[in-house]
Amino acid sequence: MRKPFRNRSAVAIHDTHIGPNMTPMVDVVMVILIFFMASAALMGPEWLLRTALPSRKAAASAALQDIVPVLATLDSNPDGSILVRLTIGTGDQRKTQEFPIEEIESTLVALARTHGADKLAISLSPGASVSYEAVVRVHEACARAGVARVGVAPARDR
Amino acid sequence: MRIRRHHHPSSGHINVTPLIDVVMCLIVFYLIVGRLATQHARPISLPSTGVGDSESKPRLVLNVARPEGEGQGVVLSLGDQPVTIGELVGQLKARLGEPPRGELAIRADRRLAWGSVQPVVEACRAAGLPGVKLVTEKGAAK
Numbered sequence: 001m002r003k004p005f006r007n008r009s010a011v012a013i014h015d016t017h018i019g020p021n022m023t024p025m026v027d028v029v030m031v032i033l034i035f036f037m038a039s040a041a042l043m044g045p046e047w048l049l050r051t052a053l054p055s056r057k058a059a060a061s062a063a064l065q066d067i068v069p070v071l072a073t074l075d076s077n078p079d080g081s082i083l084v085r086l087t088i089g090t091g092d093q094r095k096t097q098e099f100p101i102e103e104i105e106s107t108l109v110a111l112a113r114t115h116g117a118d119k120l121a122i123s124l125s126p127g128a129s130v131s132y133e134a135v136v137r138v139h140e141a142c143a144r145a146g147v148a149r150v151g152v153a154p155a156r157d158r
Numbered sequence: 159m160r161i162r163r164h165h166h167p168s169s170g171h172i173n174v175t176p177l178i179d180v181v182m183c184l185i186v187f188y189l190i191v192g193r194l195a196t197q198h199a200r201p202i203s204l205p206s207t208g209v210g211d212s213e214s215k216p217r218l219v220l221n222v223a224r225p226e227g228e229g230q231g232v233v234l235s236l237g238d239q240p241v242t243i244g245e246l247v248g249q250l251k252a253r254l255g256e257p258p259r260g261e262l263a264i265r266a267d268r269r270l271a272w273g274s275v276q277p278v279v280e281a282c283r284a285a286g287l288p289g290v291k292l293v294t295e296k297g298a299a300k
Contacts, residue, residue: 024175031182038186047210048263048291053283074272128273132266135275136205136294143209151289155280 049139052151054123067121070111071153072138074101074126082134086111104138108145117146123153205268206297216261216291218253220246222278224267232274243277250285258287265293 071087082101087094088111099107112120122142126135142150202223223233234241241249254260262282266275282290 024173027175028178028182031179035182035186038189045296046204047207047212047294047296048216049207049210049294050289051292052289053279053287055283126272126276128271128276130272131268132270132272132275133205133268135272136207136268136292139292140207140209140294143207152279154283155276 049136049143050148050150051139052149054151055154066119067149068115068119070120070122072122072124074124074130074134074138076127076129076131076134082130084138088115101134101137105141105144108141108147112145112147118148120147121149121151122147123151125153202265202267203269204265204293204295207294208297210294210296211291212296216263218250218260219263219265219293220278220282222264222266222270222275224269230274232270232278234278243281246278246281247285250282250287254285254287256286258285261289261291262287263291263293 068089070089073085073087075083075085077083084099084101084104084107086097086107088097089095097107108122124135124138139150202221219237221233221235223235225231225233232243234243234246236246236249236253239249250258250262254262264275264278264282266278279290
């Protein structure tokens with residue numbers, strides 16, 4: 001007896017395939033993978049440091065709101081080192097500290113511990129010859145000490 | 159005469175896989191092109207910090223670059239448009255409105271002296287900006 005005829009065309013073979021077709025899924029997963037890799041790379045390795053630009057009026061009103069104003073004056077010495085002078089508070093309660101920039105972080109941490117980081121408002125007042133990098137370094141030290149209110153003092157205050 | 163008919167199996171719905179493929183590729187392409195379009199002709203060496211916010215970038219970026227050679231002053235560009243220090247206040251007011259809506263990020267070269275950056279900051283203050291964001295390069299946490 002002859003065997004019944006069996007169709008062996010490509011279509012017939014495709015029809016008899018058992019299980020899900022993995023090709024589109026792999027395709028889409030690879031594209032999604034590339035997309036996230038590209039977007040992660042494009043996010044950019046950059047930070048943003050929030051800096052206030054207070055006016056004189058704003059600085060005065062901050063003093064009324066139980067905020068301790070700190071003026072950080074930066075000056076560069078002829079040997080290239082940078083000296084920081086902190087003027088803490090106003091009026092009769094005012095205190096001044098001077099130290100090299102290398103000690104800025106430890107000083108600000110101690111200051112934040114004494115007054116409370118949320119009570120401090122630091123105004124940066126760098127000299128013209130101080131590098132921008134040093135200004136950012138002081139700003140970074142403020143952020144590390146937990147001080148969020150950091151600004152650049154108006155030029156006429158210097 | 160016998161006519162052969164090929165019956166392709168029909169799943170009854172549209173195969174969207176190639177469409178997703180193409181759309182995703184286009185998105186990636188435009189992301190890269192968009193990024194490259196905002197690259198700055200003058201390279202800026204940003205200061206490095208270990209802390210900062212990594213939230214979404216402000217909509218306006220002010221680039222403060224060093225001039226070529228031993229030149230003094232700064233080379234400014236607001237977005238991709240060159241601008242002078244004299245025009246900066248007007249440009250900021252025009253772009254951000256009065257009072258300003260939105261934030262400004264300053265990408266300044268770390269090798270600049272504060273004396274060069276200060277007029278830029280004062281122009282931002284004069285334009286009525288309550289604050290700016292200084293852009294730094296992500297460095298190793300200390």
